[in-house]
Amino acid sequence: MSNAVSALAGRSYSGFSTVREAGLVGMVTLRGDLESPELAVAVLAATGCAVPAQRRRTVAGDWSVCWMSPDELLLVGPYASAPGLVDQLTAALAGQHALAVDVSDARASFRVSGPKAAEVLMKLCPVDFSALEADEVRRTRLAQIAAALWTSGPEEYSLVCFRSVASYAFGVLENAARPGSELFSG
């Protein structure tokens, strides 16, 4: 068994907000008919989560399920559980037009936290953070790369991108969090 490492091994930076590469995170892409009862049953049995509505995120215990597109979900949870979750979904959806893939090692995951965390992301993403709802998943651009983000706690955002651009993502997040570069006073 190889020793799994995340893209940036948990690198972190403390500026006016804290930016942290989240380490090993389990991520499973599930594509299929999100309206189908079989898929809803399979997702509920595997994660405890209901299939989220358009642009939403559902959470239960260790797992959360993010709506990514009309035929795609991202299941996020413990790294070590992801391969078993894929097996479970694949078995439950046998005969359905659906595909579950463990993408944990193909993605990088970040947390941006602190009272001004949104100001870091505002500089990089064309998103109205004042209108972002608590259970909303936003796929967008982070500077020049594709990313998805959501609110993961009080004063905390989670963000995922492709592993190949992890150090770029960390670099722009770190730069945007430099002390003295806050957007609003107070």
Add this chain to the structure above:
Amino acid sequence: MASLIPCPHCGPRPKEEFTVRGAVLPRPAADAPVEEWQAHVYLRENPRGDYAEHWHHSGGCRRWLVVKRNTATHAVHSVTDAAEGRP
């Protein structure tokens, strides 16, 4: 160019999240004459006014969309999924 595109899946989104492929055109038959394929691939009207284009929501749901807009006024008339209405 129109700057806020109402994606049918993601809601209103800035144009920075999209990649524009170009005009929506009927595809010639596979065995159509080479002149017809040449025109299909390379020749465009570039109209001042209403225009229908394929846009990819590359920084969002990653669906192909048909964006109908006015090139003079920047008004967006409609945005639909490119697969809509297909068998």
